[in-house]
Amino acid sequence: SAAEKGSFDHFMMKEIYEQPQAVRQTLAGRVDPAAGSVDLSGAGLSPDRLRSFERIQIVACGTAWHAGLVGRRLIEAWARLPVQVDVASEFRYGEPLVDGRTLTVAISQSGETADTLAAVREARRLGSPVLGIVNVEGSSLAREADWVLTTKAGPEVAVPSTKAYLTQVVALHLLALALSRVERPEEGRMLLQLPQRIEQTLAMEPRVRELARQLAGQSHLFYIGRGLDYAVAMEGALKLKEISYIHAEAYAAGELKHGTLALIEPGRTVVALATQEALRTKTVGNMVEVKARGGRVVAVTPDRPDARKEVEVAADALLALPDAPEGLLPVLAAVPLQMLAYFAAVERGCDVDRPRNLAKSVTVE
Numbered sequence: 001s002a003a004e005k006g007s008f009d010h011f012m013m014k015e016i017y018e019q020p021q022a023v024r025q026t027l028a029g030r031v032d033p034a035a036g037s038v039d040l041s042g043a044g045l046s047p048d049r050l051r052s053f054e055r056i057q058i059v060a061c062g063t064a065w066h067a068g069l070v071g072r073r074l075i076e077a078w079a080r081l082p083v084q085v086d087v088a089s090e091f092r093y094g095e096p097l098v099d100g101r102t103l104t105v106a107i108s109q110s111g112e113t114a115d116t117l118a119a120v121r122e123a124r125r126l127g128s129p130v131l132g133i134v135n136v137e138g139s140s141l142a143r144e145a146d147w148v149l150t151t152k153a154g155p156e157v158a159v160p161s162t163k164a165y166l167t168q169v170v171a172l173h174l175l176a177l178a179l180s181r182v183e184r185p186e187e188g189r190m191l192l193q194l195p196q197r198i199e200q201t202l203a204m205e206p207r208v209r210e211l212a213r214q215l216a217g218q219s220h221l222f223y224i225g226r227g228l229d230y231a232v233a234m235e236g237a238l239k240l241k242e243i244s245y246i247h248a249e250a251y252a253a254g255e256l257k258h259g260t261l262a263l264i265e266p267g268r269t270v271v272a273l274a275t276q277e278a279l280r281t282k283t284v285g286n287m288v289e290v291k292a293r294g295g296r297v298v299a300v301t302p303d304r305p306d307a308r309k310e311v312e313v314a315a316d317a318l319l320a321l322p323d324a325p326e327g328l329l330p331v332l333a334a335v336p337l338q339m340l341a342y343f344a345a346v347e348r349g350c351d352v353d354r355p356r357n358l359a360k361s362v363t364v365e
């Protein structure tokens, strides 16, 4: 109802604005502010049990799968464990290689997605214990998993997931740190800055709205990025597709030239994420390739002189993120991409909260 939406026109925007609080609640009691250590004993997972696993298998659908792709990067980087991420419906009917030494991590906002539940049952049948990362307490996934790490996003009403995604990504940061055999106090403490940094990122709204209006008439968009930025690009493209019905695809920036560059023609817009300093020069190179074919580049990069200077040369428009610790930037970058999809959809007169053909929770396989 209108009252529940408060001053917002749609639940989606209300939920975008609830992200600082959702993330704060997801971090609460799980990170020691002084030591920077992560404690998942609330999920029933002792450090020894966690560190007994040799591999991680992530299963999820849709936006939760995109969170899983971020999680893979984090777990591989911090815990140095091999991680496989599968769409639940593919895992289920593949020939999954999981066993007792594999921790299966199932991510789901609703905890009721049929494909994800089927994947969980298959993993458990093969002897792999399951950690559920789930938003709805008391859901089927929460009941069937061996351990549950709750995302504390609160009820998410809009079909396009925003705050649930961000809290899933945060939960995966916590898991990656908890799985790490070495202490990573700086990363732990860094996470505690997130709520305030997301707050700052929300201030990008007028800028994103202006850009979305310019893009709303397009029929295809590309999103590119490397590493964590690639995973975030995939979520940005999905958000745009599902609510504005503008076709969008995400590519690993380095892969563009292996085929998709053929689709770049004058006026074609590419949203390029360049949040990571070590990868920036390479991504800027890809932006230059796009521009050389007449494409239009919207760059997402931190508001820092060095980053801006390098990126601006190859960008037609800039979405400048708050200057935050680099590890937080891919998380923050999701926020303007949510808003970009939102305003493009509103501009096109779409039913943002209830896009055609989609359901909040898909309980059939």
Ligand code: G6P
Residues within 6 Å of the ligand: 061, 062, 063, 064, 107, 108, 109, 110, 111, 112, 113, 116, 159, 160, 161, 358, 359, 360, 361, 362
């Ligand atoms: C549906 C929703 C998506 C969501 C997916 C997985 O398709 O429309 O937004 O990402 O289900 O939902 P879950 O509840 O398992 O996270």
